[in-house]
Amino acid sequence: MTSAPRKPDETVDDRPVLVVADLRKQYADGTHALAGISFELRRGEVLAVLGPNGAGKTSMVEIVTGSRTRTSGTVELLGADPADRSALQRLRARVAVVAQSAAHLRYLTVRETLAMHRAYYTAPRSVGELLALVGLEDSADQKVRQLSGGQQRRLDVAVALVGRPEVIFLDEPTTGFDPAARRRSWEVIATLARMGTSIVLTTHYMEEASTLADRVLVLRAGEIVGEGTPQELAGSLALETRISARLPLGLADVELPPLVRAGLGGGDGRDGHFEVRTVEPTATLAALTSWAIAHGHELVELRVEPPSLEESYLALTGERGGVDVAAAVEVDA
Amino acid sequence: MSAVTGTTWAMFAMQVRVEQRIFWRNLSSVFFTFVLPLVLLFTLWIGDDPAANVQYIVALSVFSTGFQGLAIQVAMHRDQGVLKGLMATPLRPSLLILGKAASVTLVILIESVLIVALSALLFGASFPDHLVALLAFVLLGTATFVALGFALASLVPNAESAPAVTNAAYLGILLASILLGTVDGVPGWLQAVGDVIPFSPLVEGVERAWVGPWHGMPWASVGILAAWFVVGVAWTTRRFRWDPSTNS
Ligand SMILES: Nc1ncnc2c1ncn2[C@@H]1O[C@H](COP(=O)(O)OP(=O)(O)O)[C@@H](O)[C@H]1O
Numbered sequence: 001m002t003s004a005p006r007k008p009d010e011t012v013d014d015r016p017v018l019v020v021a022d023l024r025k026q027y028a029d030g031t032h033a034l035a036g037i038s039f040e041l042r043r044g045e046v047l048a049v050l051g052p053n054g055a056g057k058t059s060m061v062e063i064v065t066g067s068r069t070r071t072s073g074t075v076e077l078l079g080a081d082p083a084d085r086s087a088l089q090r091l092r093a094r095v096a097v098v099a100q101s102a103a104h105l106r107y108l109t110v111r112e113t114l115a116m117h118r119a120y121y122t123a124p125r126s127v128g129e130l131l132a133l134v135g136l137e138d139s140a141d142q143k144v145r146q147l148s149g150g151q152q153r154r155l156d157v158a159v160a161l162v163g164r165p166e167v168i169f170l171d172e173p174t175t176g177f178d179p180a181a182r183r184r185s186w187e188v189i190a191t192l193a194r195m196g197t198s199i200v201l202t203t204h205y206m207e208e209a210s211t212l213a214d215r216v217l218v219l220r221a222g223e224i225v226g227e228g229t230p231q232e233l234a235g236s237l238a239l240e241t242r243i244s245a246r247l248p249l250g251l252a253d254v255e256l257p258p259l260v261r262a263g264l265g266g267g268d269g270r271d272g273h274f275e276v277r278t279v280e281p282t283a284t285l286a287a288l289t290s291w292a293i294a295h296g297h298e299l300v301e302l303r304v305e306p307p308s309l310e311e312s313y314l315a316l317t318g319e320r321g322g323v324d325v326a327a328a329v330e331v332d333a
Numbered sequence: 334m335s336a337v338t339g340t341t342w343a344m345f346a347m348q349v350r351v352e353q354r355i356f357w358r359n360l361s362s363v364f365f366t367f368v369l370p371l372v373l374l375f376t377l378w379i380g381d382d383p384a385a386n387v388q389y390i391v392a393l394s395v396f397s398t399g400f401q402g403l404a405i406q407v408a409m410h411r412d413q414g415v416l417k418g419l420m421a422t423p424l425r426p427s428l429l430i431l432g433k434a435a436s437v438t439l440v441i442l443i444e445s446v447l448i449v450a451l452s453a454l455l456f457g458a459s460f461p462d463h464l465v466a467l468l469a470f471v472l473l474g475t476a477t478f479v480a481l482g483f484a485l486a487s488l489v490p491n492a493e494s495a496p497a498v499t500n501a502a503y504l505g506i507l508l509a510s511i512l513l514g515t516v517d518g519v520p521g522w523l524q525a526v527g528d529v530i531p532f533s534p535l536v537e538g539v540e541r542a543w544v545g546p547w548h549g550m551p552w553a554s555v556g557i558l559a560a561w562f563v564v565g566v567a568w569t570t571r572r573f574r575w576d577p578s579t580n581s
């Protein structure tokens with residue numbers, strides 16, 4: 001943050017592209033979609049907003065891009081308030097949105113759709129460049145209504161790129177895709193990031209966030225419950241390995257070693273089935289097996305399952321009960 | 334491809350082109366726009382004195398294309414998220430609306446010419462006597478019904494209810510206008526109500542321009558249409574939604 005000589009040009013400054021402070025949204029029907037969130041997007045950064053359905057991702061994107069009103073809080077996008085109509089009109093030339101519920105005219109071809117959007121900008125990208133960027137060259141003359149879901153989403157991205165935006169918001173760009181289509185979309189997004197575009201990407205795929213993002217916000221029920229780089233986030237979670245087995249004579253009459261007892265949970269208890277969750281899998285497993293050998297018990301169906309990113313995310317967003325990790329992940333607060 | 338882009342004119346011209354493209358490519362919109370006047374023309378043809386009633390078909394196509402046809406298309410596009418997508422671009426709402434209005438005007442002009450030409454061909458109906466006045470009324474009627482069409486689209490909650498709501502409004506206005514204006518024994522005050530229903534002054538104006546000696550512009554009709562135009566614009570400005578969701 002040293003003050004190198006700088007032209008009074010707002011495009012070269014190092015202020016954040018987006019500053020959101022204590023943003024709240026309550027819908028007319030009473031639903032609280034956002035319970036006071038604050039975050040920043042730095043220039044050239046890819047920020048993933050990760051959260052399950054109903055977390056408030058779309059509400060956030062729509063408010064921040066000016067298509068929805070907020071209940072309270074402040075938003076500053078490229079130095080302007082998107083709730084101000086005339087500021088918003090100027091922002092629209094610099095900010096693109098790939099909305100979850102937006103669509104294109106079904107009777108136009110891909111090429112015509114892009115040509116239409118070119119009319120809206122003073123220095124648009126050429127149709128050929130756009131088609132190549134998203135890999136739609138072969139579908140250029142197809143009608144929008146004939147495109148597959150994945151192709152339509154790629155057209156959405158191409159349309160967003162027409163005006164060479166500085167900031168792009170992508171609201172769940174790959175939801176419902178098969179893995180191949182998702183990977184193709186990731187390549188497109190990674191290309192945009194390399195071109196220096198600042199990107200806000202919402203998703204409910206942990207893998208997507210960790211592959212593409214410089215920084216991740218975890219949103220749950222309108223609140224930010226985790227924030228950091230993908231590495232910080234994974235590291236801050238006490239990732240638990242699951243060890244499970246069956247003791248045919250049941251758990252009631254045995255004295256399990258302390259390390260095992262501490263992590264006991266899950267398992268249905270039927271036929272002596274039990275499950276242990278632990279952050280020290282080696283020690284726990286050693287304790288369990290040496291105890292079993294010493295007492296002459298057989299650990300039937302002994303299984304060791306590694307922690308998955310998906311699992312930790314589910315824990316974070318409260319989709320899997322019992323584990324309160326929200327407190328454990330305030331890494332970057 | 335090297336055309337100037339990003340100017341108001343470039344955006345407007347593009348909107349008109351796109352509206353024209355999607356209109357002519359959507360067979361059902363073309364069918365419903367053109368089949369009604371053609372069917373009516375045919376029923377006139379097999380009745381007696383067909384030439385006397387051609388002007389009503391022109392008035393009716395202005396009304397149905399500008400009002401009902403537009404409202405249903407706008408409601409559908411909103412529900413699909415097309416309008417929302419366009420509103421995220423630098424295209425201004427006023428330009429989108431003006432583009433639609435210009436495109437609808439073009440379609441109505443084509444329809445009108447077709448009706449006049451076909452009726453002359455089929456049963457020797459005379460050409461309208463006062464072309465400039467007729468054109469003025471067709472254009473004023475189109476502007477009014479486009480404004481009211483957007484206002485009507487503001488009242489449509491979603492695509493499923495679009496046909497029901499727009500047809501109810503369309504047929505309701507049509508029926509009220511015809512019944513209150515032509516049936517005997519309607520009390521005077523009800524007739525007066527009938528006269529200000531938006532369809533009535535259009536019929537009045539087109540009728541006057543079509544045949545007989547010219548007694549000057551029917552300014553009362555012009556005034557009523559203009560007043561409805563203002564109502565439509567005011568309502569649209571306050572109530573029109575671009576977003577599929579009805580809850581903000
Ligand atoms: N237009 C709306 N009216 C009322 N409630 C809404 C509306 N849109 C979203 N919600 C509610 O707000 C919450 C957040 O929704 P949303 O922002 O769409 O989350 P996400 O995009 O993360 O799935 C949900 O409980 C949802 O039901």
Ligand SMILES: [Mg+2]
Nearest residue numbers: 057058100172
């Ligand atoms: Mg969403």
